[in-house]
Amino acid sequence: MRLPSGLQAMFLGLVSAALLIGLGAVALVLQQQDQAQKQILALSQRSMHALASQRLLLRGEAVSAQVADALVNPLYYFDLEAIGAAVGNVLRQPDVSYVIVYDADGNIVHDGSRDIERYGQRMDDAFALEVLAATGQHMQSDDQLLDVSMPILIGDQRLGGVRIGYSLATAKQDEDAMVATMQARLDQIARRHLLSVGLLLFVLVALGGLVAALLQRRLVRPVRKLADAAQRIEAGHYDVVVPADARQDEIGDLVRAFDRMRDSIARHDRDIRRMAYTDPLTGLANRLALRETLDQRLLEMQGAAGRLALLFADVDDFKRVNDTLGHDAGDAALVQFTARIDAAVHEFDVADALLARFGGDEFVVLLQLPGSSDADLRSVAGGLATRLVEEVARPIEVEGRRVFLGISIGITVFPDDAASAAMLLKNGDIAMYQAKLAGKNCHRFYSLAIDQAVERRMHMEHELRGAWDRGELSLAYQPVFRMTDKALVGIEALLRWQHPEFGNVAPPVFIDVAEQSGLIDVIGPQVLHAACVEAHAWQQRFPAATELFVAVNVSPRQLRSEAFATEVEAALRESGLSPRHLHLELTETAVIGNEARIGQLLGALRALGVKIWLDDFGTGFSGLSHLRRVPVDGVKIDRSFVADVLRDPDDLALTTAIISMAHSIGITVVAEGVEKEGQFEVLRERGCDLGQGFWLGHPLPAREFDALLG
Missing domain, CATH: 3.30.450.20 (PAS domain)
Structure with missing residues (x-):
């Protein structure tokens, strides 16, 4: 015969050994049971409420931070x-x-x-x-x-x-449901206990004291242990050990259910923390984890001799990958770059080094060398930066295509450069920006001079916005003459900036700012339109200017724009200027790396009748190959050759060769920087077609150019 199990079996066993139990002792046991049930229910309810609130708060903090960044x-x-x-x-x-x-x-x-x-x-x-x-x-x-x-x-x-x-309604409903379930379970246990006690009232009077003691040991104590565990879980200690109980009764079921609930809460907490502190694409620490780690390390180093280096890295021209291959390919490329950067960081074997994805294509590395000197830390940081540049520069395979990219890195050191996490990140970003200005694919250390230079550049960028509308930007026109008879045949439109604070800003300075900031996308079409309007007006007003062409410089960024051809057509249409009277000047560097697409774009413009000129010819690395692959109508010999043509036989020979080579394939040659009569005569003797320079004519505002045409 199988013996009954559970509380009923326990009570029956106690009855066989009991002599007498008093009503008072039974009442005391029932009272203790009721109080214990209320306590566990109250503590569990508070614990579940706190956990639900904490999970919702962590979710809100993570989502609000991500949305704010976005x-x-x-x-x-x-x-x-x-x-x-x-x-x-x-x-x-x-x-x-x-x-x-x-x-x-x-x-x-x-x-x-x-x-x-x-x-x-x-x-x-x-x-x-x-x-x-x-x-x-x-x-x-x-x-x-x-x-x-x-x-x-x-x-x-x-x-x-x-x-x-x-x-909070859903959380409240879930909490009420869990409380109701636990209440029902406790009520079920209470009803069974009450039934058992009712039976004992009749037969176990003599064993009342023993029954009460056994109930305290077998019922109240486990419940109190669960209550203590619930309080620790409420405080966030998910590793609390729930008292093991192999009993196959309701209390055992409750203990095991509570243990499973503890494991589930801990698992959800780990998942939330992983989502909040891990970048989903690369698996690296994200910005939030980086900030908390950086704050903690700086706090630990307060008053100590520790030093820390922060490397702020940005993949160069990564937007080009997303624009040309798509964002999925960009994500795949980022994963490969992450693996290379992580391998390089581990290669240096710096204890507690942290690699984090700061956002987009930006990464941050924290290096900490306890007890190291400033020179040692800077040497390690510089070595790691050099290694990262080498690793990222190697081509990667993305969707069957080889992608070449670089990385620019800014390095800043605590406590030399800054004392807070925010300032370290800012200084690292500034140093990284300087690395990009230095040509990209390199690293730079932060310094106060760099900070001041960046502030000046940012101020200039701010002032450049809207400068055209405020009338600060204007065009000057330099005449272009035919070398055989010194007849005026064209003009080159040159952008000038007269700032109320800076004065006359050198074109290479503010044009570089416009290029880097993207303002050239706004200023370029304005310059093109204004030059076409002015040239057409001169053609209409002056008989000598009916065949006058206007040359406009085009930046590499404009050439990469999908809207460039449309902008040229709009400028010609709105100004009324014939396409054959518009010459677009571009440099060799604007063509390098994307000859196929740019060649197609320039071919379409030439089909309209627009002339294409290759500026600064002879200073690049592959000028002859460009003349074969990129359709051009003329080349402009760089002023550095023209300047020394009278005293340097090599420059004279090179200039002569350029003219002969261009003429052999039907290309017009323009010499820029003609500042002496001797230079003019030599170039004319060598057969140069057109020329411009201070000896022939200075750049003039539009109103003053009227007198030259009249």
Whole structure:
């Protein structure tokens, strides 16, 4: 015969050994049982509420930080479509009640609705005041909502912020359901216990004391242990050991269920932390993990002699991969670059080195050498940077194509360069920017001089925005003459900047700023249009200018633009200038690396009648090959050869060879920088077609050029 198991079997066994039990002892046991059940239920409810709130808060902090990063550029350029897309993605997430993007004054920019019904309204809800006053991520809540806000910054400038409201209703329903389940389970246990005690009231009076002691040991103690474990889990100690119990009764079931619940909560916590601190594409630490690690290490080094180097790396021209091969190929390329960078970092075997993806194609490496000197740390950081440049420069295979890219790295050192994490990251970014200005695919250490240079350049970039509309940018026109009879045949449009603070800014300086910042995409079409309008006006007003052509310089960035051909056609159409009177000048460096596409573009423009000139000819590395692969109508001999043509036989021979070679394939030759009569005579004798320079004519504003034509 099989003996019954569980509490009933325990009670029956106690009855056979018991003599007498008192009603008072039974009542005491029942009271202790009821109190224990209430305590475990209350503690479990508080624990589950705290865990649910913590999970929702971690999710809100991670999502708000990611959305704030993603909204920097859209909010800066006031791109409501991009803002709406980002807001829509968040609104589709579970438990999200609202998403509000606001500007620095607290006015609503986007609220997620299709028509942005609250656009421009000031936030006036109960949370708004603290949101506007907060300088960092901020959380507020009431009985219904959890509001998480994050400011949107560009540098130190606050553009505004984003607020995400999470409904607590779902969490409350889940909590109530779990509490109800546990309550039902405890009620079931209580009912069974009550039945057992009822039976004992009749037969176990003599053994009351023994039964009470056994109940305390077999029931109350495990419940109290579970309550203690619940309190530790509530405090975030998920590694708490739940008291093991091999009993095959309800208490054993409860203990094992509680253990499984503990494991599930711990697993979800690990998943949330992994999502919050790990980059999903590369598996590296993300920006949040980097900031926390950097803050912790700087805190540990306060007052100590420790040193830390931060390498801020950016893959050069990575946008070209996404634009030409697609974002999936770009992701695949990033994964390969990550593997190379990680291997190079491990190759240096620096303890506690951290590699993180800062965002997009930017990576950060933290190097810490306890007890090292500044020279040692800089030597290791410089060596690692050199190694990274070598590794990334090697070609990679993406979708069957070889991709060549480089990496620019900025290095900054704690505590020499900065004392805070934010300043270290800023200085690393500044040094990386200098590496890009130095030609890319290299590294630079941060210095105060670099910082000041970047500040000046950023100020110049800021002032250059809108300079054309303010009338600070203008065109000067340098005449181009035919060498045989010194007849005026054309003009070259040259951009000038007269700034109220900087004065006359040298063209190479501000044009480089325009190139690097992308402002050339705006200024270039304006220059082209203005030059075409002015040239056509001169043709209409002066009989001697009916065949006058205008030459306009084209930057490499403009050539890479898909809209360039359309811009040229629009300038010709709106100005009325004949295409054969427009000459576009480009440098050899603008062609290198993409001859096929640029050759096709220039071929289309030549089909319209536009002339193509290769500027600074002779200074590149493959001029002859370009003349074969890129359709051009003429070349301009670089002024460095013309300057020494009278005293340097090599320059004279090279100039003569260029003229002969160009004429042999039917290409016109222009000499620039003609500043002496002797230079003019020598070039004319060698058969040079056209010339320009100070000896022939200085660049003139449009009004002064009228006199030359008249």
